[in-house]
Amino acid sequence: MQEFKRAIRESLAQHSGLDSNTIKLERPKKAEQGDFAFPCFQLAKERKQPPVAIAQELAAKIGADLQRVEVVATGPFLNFRINRSDLSASVLKQIAGENEGFGHSREGAGKTMVIDFSSPNIAKPLHVGHLRSTIIGAVLKRLHDALGYTTVGVNHIGDWGVQFGKLASAVELWGDTVDLEGDSIRALLALYQRFHEEEKRDESLAERGREAFRELESGKDGSVRATWRRVTELSLRELSKTYARLGVSFDLIRGESFYEDKLEETIERIRASGVTEESDGALIVRLERKGKEIAPALLRKSDGTTLYATRDFAAAFHRWDEFHFDRCLYVVAGNQKLHFEQLFGVLKRMELPWAERAEHIYFGMMTLSGGLKLSTRDGQMIFLDELLDRAVEEALKVIQTSKKFADIPNPEEVATQIGIGAVIFNDLKKERIKDVQFEWDDVLSFEGETGPYLQYTHARMCGILRRAEKEGPPADTAPAWAQLEDASHLILTLGRFPDVVRSAAKACEPSEISQYLLSLCRDLNSWYGHAEHKVLGVDAPLSAARLQLVNGAKVVIANGLRLLGVATPEKM
RNA sequence: GCGCCCGUAGCUCAGCUGGAUAGAGCACCGGAUUUCUAAUCCGGCGGUCACAGGUUCGAGUCCUGUCGGGCGUACCA
Numbered sequence: 001m002q003e004f005k006r007a008i009r010e011s012l013a014q015h016s017g018l019d020s021n022t023i024k025l026e027r028p029k030k031a032e033q034g035d036f037a038f039p040c041f042q043l044a045k046e047r048k049q050p051p052v053a054i055a056q057e058l059a060a061k062i063g064a065d066l067q068r069v070e071v072v073a074t075g076p077f078l079n080f081r082i083n084r085s086d087l088s089a090s091v092l093k094q095i096a097g098e099n100e101g102f103g104h105s106r107e108g109a110g111k112t113m114v115i116d117f118s119s120p121n122i123a124k125p126l127h128v129g130h131l132r133s134t135i136i137g138a139v140l141k142r143l144h145d146a147l148g149y150t151t152v153g154v155n156h157i158g159d160w161g162v163q164f165g166k167l168a169s170a171v172e173l174w175g176d177t178v179d180l181e182g183d184s185i186r187a188l189l190a191l192y193q194r195f196h197e198e199e200k201r202d203e204s205l206a207e208r209g210r211e212a213f214r215e216l217e218s219g220k221d222g223s224v225r226a227t228w229r230r231v232t233e234l235s236l237r238e239l240s241k242t243y244a245r246l247g248v249s250f251d252l253i254r255g256e257s258f259y260e261d262k263l264e265e266t267i268e269r270i271r272a273s274g275v276t277e278e279s280d281g282a283l284i285v286r287l288e289r290k291g292k293e294i295a296p297a298l299l300r301k302s303d304g305t306t307l308y309a310t311r312d313f314a315a316a317f318h319r320w321d322e323f324h325f326d327r328c329l330y331v332v333a334g335n336q337k338l339h340f341e342q343l344f345g346v347l348k349r350m351e352l353p354w355a356e357r358a359e360h361i362y363f364g365m366m367t368l369s370g371g372l373k374l375s376t377r378d379g380q381m382i383f384l385d386e387l388l389d390r391a392v393e394e395a396l397k398v399i400q401t402s403k404k405f406a407d408i409p410n411p412e413e414v415a416t417q418i419g420i421g422a423v424i425f426n427d428l429k430k431e432r433i434k435d436v437q438f439e440w441d442d443v444l445s446f447e448g449e450t451g452p453y454l455q456y457t458h459a460r461m462c463g464i465l466r467r468a469e470k471e472g473p474p475a476d477t478a479p480a481w482a483q484l485e486d487a488s489h490l491i492l493t494l495g496r497f498p499d500v501v502r503s504a505a506k507a508c509e510p511s512e513i514s515q516y517l518l519s520l521c522r523d524l525n526s527w528y529g530h531a532e533h534k535v536l537g538v539d540a541p542l543s544a545a546r547l548q549l550v551n552g553a554k555v556v557i558a559n560g561l562r563l564l565g566v567a568t569p570e571k572m
Numbered sequence: 573g574c575g576c577c578c579g580u581a582g583c584u585c586a587g588c589u590g591g592a593u594a595g596a597g598c599a600c601c602g603g604a605u606u607u608c609u610a611a612u613c614c615g616g617c618g619g620u621c622a623c624a625g626g627u628u629c630g631a632g633u634c635c636u637g638u639c640g641g642g643c644g645u646a647c648c649a
Contacts (some may be wrong), residue, residue: 024588026591027588028592029591029593029594037591037592039591039592039630041591044629045629051629074592075592076591076592076629077591121649158649162648162649163649279646279647280647281647282646282647284646284647289575289576292575294575294645295575295644295645296646297646298646300647301647302647305647307647307649308648308649309649311649333643334577334642334643335642335644336644336649337577337643337644338575338576338645339649341576342646362577364643365642365643367642402611403609404609418611429585430584430586431585431586433577434578434585435577435578435641435643437584442598445598446611447611447612448596448597448598448611449584449585449596449597449598450611453597453611453612455611456609456611456612457611457612459609459611460609464608464609466608467608468608471608499588500588503588511586515586518586518596519586525612526613526614528612528613529604529614530613530614534607536608537608550608571609572609
């Protein structure tokens, strides 16, 4: 399909005087209008001629150039329609040839993307709020992998700070009262909460916590460090189970603690650039936005200790030194915008050439229905594992009540794919900056605009292809490409997939893929729902052509879902 | 107070770097299954694109202001 677009652009450029690279071919609102459109208003202004006249003039000239494309002037618009047979053959042959690779490219070859995502705290359970960074980050990584980038997925674990002194103390005090080895995270959470409770009554506990963290920071390899190490290991073990369920993996799991011995040099590096100053005893960097001063970045507190931001600076420098990235994405909620503005603001004030390469990819907040915030503190929490369990359970119920239950050899496995797919897709459906309200009904709904809807459509295509092996036309039947005219809108959509992948990656917007897949499946189901569009049991060349369409759709849905991290069962 | 983000159908959302008659899902009502999977499809209902100005040949999309909601506002992470 690209070859037709290129030809249209070149001819258009030649006859209009525009640069072929800047010509934007739009998609007409209505399919009947054509495959691509070019509005002539801009040209009309430059040439001081009516757009309708320009459209007519160009239509005649371009029409003479292009044999396989019909060019029609509709008012001020120039509409292009690729010859149906050529369109079908071009798109569907390409998909069949490239298969899993359709949508992939090498355009990012040689470029490195560092993607920081998920980044939970040790010793706290993942709740539904953590889903967003994890899921979105994982999609961004897969998207860039598909485009040939070298990607480095980093999990910047929160494993440092006074709270870990408290936790270590709690483990030392009451560790034997809970099941640390078995249900680690829940046990740690209970200990942490107990510490908070008792701290209110017993002031010595707070001091004990601070003292423990001081020992930790001192680097002394004593009992506190041993406890901290144990807590870290237990937590990571639990976390990795949840990541495995979500199909998410990292290239680098590196806690904040990793930067502990690099904080002094980090502060020195910033101080040496001359941007720092003392204020109320603290070391800060003043920053402004559009000429107005904003909250400064803090490098060191007035008591001499460092803070979270200091470790983020250390991480940024270290990442640059290690990877020399082309882009470094921080997939973190939007409520941290100021923090990243400060982080990047300092890099810019230091005039580091790579400062512009770091980006905060932010997303909306997750709230519970009724506007309640998710937080460990007030107990408003839905554990991620529980959510996944429940989604799988619900999926299993649907499978068991279905008529085709008997045809599914592995219902538990399929229920897992569907339940978890539903949860993931639900998180990727909307534009990422929008806030999401958590509703059980929405997450567990398997009808309408959902992951299972896409999976189901995919499974049906698989079903046809399976059956075609037995009942279909002979393998060497030449497809009657010209007879796919009633599906040309669908074919055009399939041909657009590589553009969608590229655009979603560029904008770091997974919802471009999800929305594309929804609209593709809607069109596909609609086409397929017509009795006259039978794939099998029709004239062999027509059947062969429709099978190519079914295969193309199956491949694109599968490739799209794979990018999103949603499984693609062949039967459901 | 100040800053950032959001505001499209009863609800949840699409609407491509401004372009042709603003589209889906849910809910509600009515249809389709001896059929290549009904987790589907078809039809109906439903809109002053928050409001007011402005820029433009053209604004849901850009600018300004107002209202409403969310988030954030240096020694937490």
